[in-house]
Amino acid sequence: MAGTQLPNDPYNIIITGVGGQGNVMASRVLANMLVKKGFYVTIGETFGASQRGGSVMSHLRVSKKDTWSPQIPKGKAHVIVALEPTEAIRVLADYGNPDVKVVSNTRPIHPAGVIAGDLNYPAIEETKKTARGISSHAWFIDATDEALRLGNPILGNIIMLGALSGLDDLPLDKEDFREVIAESLPQNKVDINMEAFDLGRGLLKE
Amino acid sequence: MSALLDKKEGAEHLLMGNEAIARGALEAGVKVAAGYPGTPSSEIIESLAGVAKDANIYVEWSVNEKLAMEVAAAASFAELRSLCVMKQNGVNVASDFLLHLAGSGTRGGMVLVPCDDPGALSSINEGESRFFARTVEIPLLEPGDFQEAKDMTKWAFELSEELKQLIMLRSVTRLSHASGNVRFGTLPTGEAKARFRCDGFILDPDEGIVISAPVDYKHGQQHEKLKRAKEIFEDSPFNTYEGPEKPELLIITSSACTLYSREAISILGLKERVGLLKLGTTWPLPPKLLTRYLSLAEKILIVEEVLPFLEENVKVIAAETASEIGIKKFYGKNDGTIPMVGELNPDYVINAITKILEIEYLPRPEEYAAKTQGLAFFGAPQRELIFCPGCPHRASFWSIHNALELDGRKGFVCGDIGCYTMALLPTGFTTLKTVHAMGSGSGLASGFGKLGQFGLDQPVLAVCGDSTFFHTAIPALINARHHKSDFTLVVLDNSGTAMTGFQPHPGLEVNAMGDNVPDLDIAEICRSMGARVEIRDPFELEETRATLNNLMEDNEGLKVLILRQICGLSPEKKAGKKYEMAINEEICLGENCGCNRVCTRIFRCPGLVWDKEKQVTRLDEVICTGCGVCADICPAGAITRKEAV
Incomplete structure (x- = not known):
């Protein structure tokens, strides 16, 4: 574990996905874990109409010193967590840089234009190649498939958080996770979320 | 117990801007809060409703924004502190009462919080509420971060009582819907008693009648209040300056743009060259403070969203004091240094500064940037907005669209505000042909329905949601019935204000605080007006389509089809x-x-x-x-x- 030192200050995280995947919840949980460690955290979120099938993004700024802008400047992300693989590419195009790390789910959600046959959806191997070409490292995890094995696809976001913790760039410990989850979810949901977090962490370390 | 009621002074929590505003109101001892749901404002009332029982306050989702302001004003007249909340265009709805309230003045501290949506992230307009403060002549505050969102809200109530005037505290999406660390103050203890004193001398602000007349006297009083506000604002701790004594460039900003400007200065490493004057009290502007800082630099950049409000008002002060401070070169929205349309971000401010100071900035290596060219297009297919899986609106518009096609007379649908506005798009089979304000679909249909006299032979339809029905569709229906206007209204009743997070409305048996309340039946209301009313389940496609065709062929006045199916995101459905x-x-x-x-x-x-x-x-x-x-x-x-x- 990285102690309470940040690799950069502010440390910039983007969590991205498609409306309905639990983007907002993931960003809240992550931010609250970091606040417990004494950091200033700013979250900027896309809400409202964009939740209806659109691309969504949460920008997290983590700092020892100050509150930062809820929007990360272009090209300045340190890590991108993508709950949907092509969203990783969309975010990299604007916020990527040669040092950025990417942790992405592999499960596609087809946009309406793809369902209709007007647009092409790239094959996952192509997406992996693209991401690896413009990041320092990109990890791809079958988070939704693993979540389905746990019994609920929505746990994909927690698996992805677990994977992010596996990078060891941030002091994200399991006990903080348990506390934060216990504050926001009913007691009978805590164990399954803990399991999802551990699973994600393990998958990244593989 | 919610973190919002944490009694520990100095406790620190991660709060959304909207929650911070709610906490500020609680620290001020607010007793009554009312609003109408609208992104990005909804969580203020929701947060307060969630703690209403424990905090012993009254919170309601009013039928519309004008009602919300009236409900909150009544509390103020009865010497309680009150809050009313709405999104930017809600202020338009409330503005008639707002003008008169500004004229009559208030008693218990009263704060109006409009949340603007620069860039229209969840709106179909880029309305700007700050000009209302200037138009109706009330003081305006703009918090610059999450801590200030709480602290300024608390202070706004005190200021309101000192001036006996409504205070506007304006937020924007990137504050309301962003989150940050907030350090708590104390929560007040003690009870407040409501009493309305109205038997005193007619002009007595505390015991007389509450009215904006006699106008010359009351308008004069209003100006005295503004003058006093200016004096108070000269020394406000919410106006701050950071930067060198003689900056090459002075940035004047407010609200979320404070964070963008600070970030831009930091990323460009210009702390020794650029000064940042952050204003929290933005109407009336404190002239002495402005004059002092305008004197520091030759070049002035004004950074704000949406309209050039600060820019215009600062320029007036600069013109009035030109002999003292000299001629300035202004940069901002009017000269195009800052875009006039859309929301800002740190990059826009970086661009503005680099242009003015003629410096280079490359956010990432050129070869990297070249590699990402076109990627967003080829590597990530566009996601257009669509109805959720299982959304009743998809089924409803499928039937409406098919009924119109079968009817064959080029009938059209006037749209309204809600998730179903997306029926402008392919997800709703591009069925809607007009969309304006809340309730305007029915209002326009009422007008179209009278054009048969001039040869309009197309069937006229309108849609509205259940919450919109109560908000402003009812007067339009009464108008249509009374004037024998011929149209069919389809009420897309999904049992809640779905777009903004499923807030209750008068059609439901529950209110914001979770109490059981009388529900008003949309069908009965329409029948009582004399409309022909049918009720169907939109998931029964054929039946819905056939009913619509039948209604369209009935050329006799007002017809209402209620399509009832609960929102796919509701807890019942998700189960x-x-x-x-x-x-x-x-x-x-x-x-x-x-x-x-x-x-x-x-x-x-x-x-x-x-x-x-x-x-x-x-x-x-x-x-x-x-x-x-x-x-x-x-x-x-x-x-x-x-x-x-």
Whole structure:
């Protein structure tokens, strides 16, 4: 574990996905874990109409010193967590840089234009190649498939958080996770979320 | 217990800007809060409603924004502190009362919080509420971060009582819907007693009648209040300066743009060259403070969203004091240094500064930037907005669209505000042809419905949601009935204000605080007006379509079709699937079917995926909600449903 030192200050995280995947919840949980460690955290979120099938993004700024802008400047992300693989590419195009790390789910959600046959959806191997070409490292995890094995696809976001913790760039410990989850979810949901977090962490370390 | 009621002074929590405003109101001892849901403002009332019982306060989702302001004002007149909350265009709805309230003045501290949506992230307008403060002549505050959102809200109540005037505290999406650390102050203890004193001398602000007349006297009083506000603002700790004594460039900013400006200065490493004057009290501007800082630099950049409000008002002060401070070079929205349209971010401010100071900035190596060119297009297909899987609106508009096609007289639908506004787009089969303000669909239809006299022979339809029905559609229906206007209103009743997070409305048996309350029946209201009313389940596609065709052929005045089906995101719906869906790949002929895969090409529910390799439609079981509707649109019978166990 990285102690309470940040690799950069502010440390910039983007969590991205498609409306309905639990983007907002993931960003809240992550931010609250970091606040417990004494950091200033700013979250900027896309809400409202964009939740209806659109691309969504949460920008997290983590700092020892100050509150930062809820929007990360272009090209300045340190890590991108993508709950949907092509969203990783969309975010990299604007916020990527040669040092950025990417942790992405592999499960596609087809946009309406793809369902209709007007647009092409790239094959996952192509997406992996693209991401690896413009990041320092990109990890791809079958988070939704693993979540389905746990019994609920929505746990994909927690698996992805677990994977992010596996990078060891941030002091994200399991006990903080348990506390934060216990504050926001009913007691009978805590164990399954803990399991999802551990699973994600393990998958990244593989 | 909610973190919002944490009694520990100095406790630190991660709060949304909206929650911080709610906490500020609680620290000020607010007793009554009212609003109408609208992104990005909704969580203020929601947060307060969630703690209403424990905090012993009264919170309501009013029928519309004007009502919300009136309900809150009544509390103020009865010497209680009150809050009213709305999104930017809500201020337009409330503005008639607002003008008169500004004239009559207030008693208990009263704060109006409009939340603007620069960039229209969740709106169909880029309305700006700050000009209302200037137009109706009330003081305006703009918090610059999350801590200030709480602290300024608390202070706004004190200021309101000192001036006996309503205070506007304006937020924006990137504060309201962003989150940050907030350090708590104390919560007040003690009770407040409501009493309305109205038997005193007619002009007595504390005991007289409450009215904006006699106008010359009251208007004069209002100006005295503004003068006093200016004096108070000269020394406000919410106006701050950071930077060198003699900056090459002075940035003047407020609200979320404070964070963007600070970030831009930091990223460019210009702390020794650029000064930042952050204003928290933005109307009336404190002239001495402005004059002092304008004197520091020759070049002034004004950074703000949406309209050039600060820019214009600062320029007035600069003109008035030109002999003292000299001639300045101004940069901002008027000269195009800052875009006039859309929301800002740190990059816009970086661009503005680099242009003015003629410096270079490369956010990332050129070769990297070149590699990402076109990627967002080829590597990430665009996601247009769509109705959720299992959304009743998709089924409703399928039937409306088909009924119009069958009718064949080029009928059209006037739209309204809600999730269903998206029926402008392919997800709703591009069915809506007008969309304006809340309730305007019915209002426009009332007008179109009278144009038969001039040869309009197209059937006129309007849609509105259940919450919009109560908000402003009712007067339009009364107007239509009384004037024998001929149109059909389709009420898309999904049992809640779905777009903004499922807030209750008068059609439901529950209020914001979770109390049981009388529910008003939309059908009965319409029948009492004399309208012909039909009620259907939009998931019954054929029945809905046939009913609509029948209503359109009935040329006698006002007709109402209520399509009742609960929102797919509601907790009841999320609890389980009604149907298990299946697709028989043997039967699905895909593009070779006579329907040319109508399910994925036109219906476009995200639960259905077109499998290019196999040339069949596939079910995405993670996304499908089991509403069962697609089984009825498949002409081949390849999609089947069976009751889920």
